[in-house]
Amino acid sequence: MERTLIIAKPDAVQRGLVGEIIKRLESKGLKLIGMKMSGLDETVLRTHYAEHVEKSFYTGLEQFMKSSPVVLMAWEGFECIDSVRTIVGATNPRQAAPGSIRGDLAIGVGRNLIHASDSKANGEREVSIFFENKELFDYDKSEYMHLYEDFERK
Ligand code: IDP
Ligand code: MG
Secondary structure, X not given: OEEEEEEEOHHXXXXXXXHHHHHHHHXXXXXXXXXXXXXXXXXXXXXXXXXXXXXXXXXXXXXXXOOOOEEXXXXXXXXXXXXXXXXXXXXXXXXXXXXXXXXXXXXXXXXXXXXXXXXXHHHHHHHHHHOOHHHOOOXXXXXXXXXXXXXXHO
């Protein structure tokens, strides 16, 4: 199964939307396999956002991501990278579809509430940046037989 790293960004913590984010991912049927609150520093942000470090918006992004604690989560599910990106919505919340987290709850591109991994490889990479193996949980979820066909559960 794929894994995705979710960050409820400082604006989600400040605006009291962490529960709303969790609710939407739980309701979809995804499995929460790790969660913690943390402050992010420059070093970890430069690793996580390596592809953006040279971009014009990076300084502002880093300042914002350091501005208050975040909630880090690892979620697992069949082809969950794409389905979570759909639930999260487009990077610019003003273009994000209604029904998505960003489309429903955010306005500014630099205050778009949530990070979600954008590929299977990045899901693995990002989860391993923020979580040690002992912080990730492998357990059976009883509803799986009502969420998945057999081949999807493998
Ligand atoms: P994503 O979060 O939808 O994957 P990315 O392109 O990976 O979007 O950008 C990472 C984050 O950087 C975005 O979520 C957003 O907070 C911020 N960002 C991206 N583009 C801009 C911009 O043009 N202005 C300000 N912030 C931006
Ligand atoms: Mg991205």
